[in-house]
Amino acid sequence: MAMGSSMPELSIALIGLFQGASGHADAGAVGVGNIVGSAVFNILVITGVSAIVRPARVTIAVIMRDCLIYTVSTGLLIFFFTDGTITLIESLLFLALYASYIVILFQWGKFYPEMAD
16 A cells, blocks of 8 residues: 555656756755655545555554654654755665564564454
């Protein structure tokens, strides 16, 4: 679900990046608007439609897990962007954090068997 709902944002970000490089658009403004719009849309619409299709059991453990990852990633983004750039090493750290989150999601049933399907 997350990858499917993020594909439009990725497409717009890439278009903005290449147009910004050739002087046609402000890639930074496109990127910030894209992130904010995507977050609001995903939280309100994608989650709501998914719950209509298949009701979800949401527990405090799931909320705490996702809030922790969201807070850490947002904090890292703010910290890394204080110098105005994101380096390759910082980008790789974000990818490693994302990969860790995916592993946690796949292993979640081992930690909380009552929540596994």
